Structures are given as structure tokens and as C-alpha cells.
Amino acid sequence: MANSEIKPQMSSKARRTALMGAMFLMATSAIGPGFITQTSEFTVKLGASFAFAIVVSILVDIAVQLNVWRVIGVSGMRAQELGNKVLPGVGWFLAALVFVGGVVFNIGNIAGTGLGLNAMLGVDAKIGGAISALIAILVFLSKKAGMALDRIVVLLGALMILLMLYVAIVAAPPVGEALKNTVMPENIDFLVITTLIGGTVGGYITYAGAHRMIDSGTSGVEHVKAVSRTSVVSIIITGVMRVLLFLAIFGVVAGGVALTSDNKAAEAFGAAAGEIGIRTFGVILWSAALTSVIGAAYTSVSFVTKSTTNERTRNLITVAFIAVCAVIYLFLGQAPQTLLIFAGAFNGLILPVGFAVLLWVAWRRRDLLDNYKYPAWLLIIGALTWVLTIYLGWMSLTGLAKLWV
Numbered sequence: 001m002a003n004s005e006i007k008p009q010m011s012s013k014a015r016r017t018a019l020m021g022a023m024f025l026m027a028t029s030a031i032g033p034g035f036i037t038q039t040s041e042f043t044v045k046l047g048a049s050f051a052f053a054i055v056v057s058i059l060v061d062i063a064v065q066l067n068v069w070r071v072i073g074v075s076g077m078r079a080q081e082l083g084n085k086v087l088p089g090v091g092w093f094l095a096a097l098v099f100v101g102g103v104v105f106n107i108g109n110i111a112g113t114g115l116g117l118n119a120m121l122g123v124d125a126k127i128g129g130a131i132s133a134l135i136a137i138l139v140f141l142s143k144k145a146g147m148a149l150d151r152i153v154v155l156l157g158a159l160m161i162l163l164m165l166y167v168a169i170v171a172a173p174p175v176g177e178a179l180k181n182t183v184m185p186e187n188i189d190f191l192v193i194t195t196l197i198g199g200t201v202g203g204y205i206t207y208a209g210a211h212r213m214i215d216s217g218t219s220g221v222e223h224v225k226a227v228s229r230t231s232v233v234s235i236i237i238t239g240v241m242r243v244l245l246f247l248a249i250f251g252v253v254a255g256g257v258a259l260t261s262d263n264k265a266a267e268a269f270g271a272a273a274g275e276i277g278i279r280t281f282g283v284i285l286w287s288a289a290l291t292s293v294i295g296a297a298y299t300s301v302s303f304v305t306k307s308t309t310n311e312r313t314r315n316l317i318t319v320a321f322i323a324v325c326a327v328i329y330l331f332l333g334q335a336p337q338t339l340l341i342f343a344g345a346f347n348g349l350i351l352p353v354g355f356a357v358l359l360w361v362a363w364r365r366r367d368l369l370d371n372y373k374y375p376a377w378l379l380i381i382g383a384l385t386w387v388l389t390i391y392l393g394w395m396s397l398t399g400l401a402k403l404w405v
Helices: 012-030 033-075 079-086 090-121 125-141 145-171 175-183 190-201 205-215 221-254 264-304 311-332 337-364 376-404
Strands: none
Touching: 012 145, 012 190, 012 205, 012 221, 012 264, 033 079, 033 090, 033 175, 033 190, 033 205, 033 221, 033 264, 033 337, 033 376, 079 090, 079 205, 079 337, 090 125, 090 264, 090 311, 090 337, 125 145, 125 264, 125 311, 145 221, 145 264, 145 311, 175 221, 190 205, 190 221, 190 337, 190 376, 205 221, 205 264, 205 337, 221 264, 264 311, 337 376
């Protein structure tokens, strides 16, 4: 019996709400403190040519998410469950990678919320991190935790985009030059492109939206079109945010301002809009970090629990996950750099291993897809993209060498 047959029927409105929540969970999970730092650094480094890197990374991200969401959505099973069906133990190996990386990165995400509240309101960073962790915990303690999760990620996601649009307009970037470089770049940096891809669909982020989608009751062959559409839009939302952040910083750089501080995004926002810009940056950083705290916690726990696990039990485990990360942050002040490098290497393994499992299911295990005939064109695109994820994984593993320096 297909997984979708045993789920309770949902109204079309409830299904749309659930898909929107899944879409924004994936998008906002990708838009974290690291996303803001990467975009800022690469804009300063490449200038207008960064537009080309953004477009290429978006196209590759779409190829990944189209396959991930479709396989998980049609099967109604989480990535680790499919992994164990393909080869016993592979799923739990994948789960371990996601969970370990999730803990370390969530300490960093909580640190990001503290820095965001500090820039926004002048609150001490540790106090800000503790308050933000408490907000995330309250989301999962809510009687309607699923609805609360969906609403907060949609609300904060929309807020980030609107505020970023405001700063991008104020910064007055040379849009024509950026558009020209999307198709005729003056400089192409493949390392930047692969870094963007890893940051957008690497680690737990790959599965955040798809797992939320099936947990909220949307799965089965009959929902293929809606699932595919939602997966593409989730990447487009992330892309829009990256484009707006790029334009905001590019406008400042093109205006002759040299960004030299460790926090180039904050410096650019201040140069573009003064004190309001600094406060706006604080709101964006806090929103990005908080949604990443929620996304990392939700997805990490979804990998170490079963789809049959009681929702209340799963939410309590998620609360414990956030609480432990928050306590570690309060003691350390940040995720140790060595651990971040180690977790980053783990992230590099998650995409090629997990993606290989899903592509194998699409190619050879129709029995897990309710005998759904998987589109050959999508499988070919997925296979080509998987080769790129191998390269990403290799590049990420070389980061382990830094641990011995």
C-alpha cells in the first residue's frame, strides 16, 4: 500500500499551506549566517561577475531539488528510510552525518541570532542567542507545532526579502552591468560556484523541505506536479534573496566604498542606509539565523526518528536538540572553528551519498515509488549533477586537512 493512501485526507487549502511551509523551510534553512557571509565575500571578490555564479548555482540547485523532492514525495519515505531499503545501514550512516553536522552548525546558527539581535537592538550576543533559542523551542512546544513552524518560516522569509529589497533599492546598484555579467561574465570562478551550491543544497538543507512536506501529509504520485513546482519555487526564493543581497552590496562597492571589515554585509548596509541599514542588517541576520535554527533542528531530528514516531515525541526531541545546542553556545560563545571544519566535511559527504540513494531508487526501485515511471530526462540531469556533487564532496573533505595544520 502506498504511503499516501494511509495518510488522512487534507483539504486543498491545508495542502497549499503545508507545501508553502515546506517550501519556505527549505529556502530559509539555506539562508543562514553562512549564506550572508558567503554572498558578501564573493560580491566583493568578483563584483558584477558574481551574477553569473549565482545563476549557474541556481540551475544546479534546481536539478538537485527536483529529484530529491520527487523521489521523497512519491515514495512518502524519508531519505534515511529509503537508504535502508536500498542497502541496510546506509540510511543510518546518512542520518549520523546529518545529525552530527546539525548539532555543530546549529551552535553557529544560535550564535548568528545573538549577533543579529545585537545589531538590531544592542542586546548582548549571548543573551540574544538564549532568547532566540527559547523562541525556537516555543515553536515546537506549541500545541499546533506544525502550523507554528510553517507560519514563522513563511513570515520571516517574507520579511527578509522585503527588507533586502529596500536596501538593494537604496544602494542603487548598476543593474545593467549585473545583467550583462549573467550571460557574459568578465570573470568565472568555479570554486565560488561549487561553494554556493554546497551552501544552498548541502547537508541537512537538501532534505529540509521534502521531509517537512511528507510529514505534513503530502505524498504520492497524484501530487507530483505540486511537489515539483514547490521544489523549484523554494530554490527561486533562495536565489531571489541571494540576488537582492548581491545587488545591495554591489551597489555600495560600485559606488567606490571599500569594504574591509570582517563583517562586510553589515558594513555595506551601513554605507547604503546609515543607522537604519545597520538595524535592518540585524533584523535580516536574526531572521536568517532563527529560521536556520528551526530548520536544522527539525531536519536533524527527522533523520533520527521514524515517520511513525508520535509527533509530540518528535517535537520534544527537537526541543532537547535546540536546548543542548544553546547550552553549548552559552558556554563556548560560538561553534569552535575546528568543529565547523569537521562538520563541513561531513556536509560534503551528505549530498553525494544521499543523492546517490535517491537516484538509485528513481532508476532501479520503482517498487518504492508505487510503480511510478520516473522521467528519463530528470534522471539524466540528476546523474550529471551527482557527478558534480562528488567533486563538491572531495573539495569538502580536503577541509579536514586544516584540522592538522
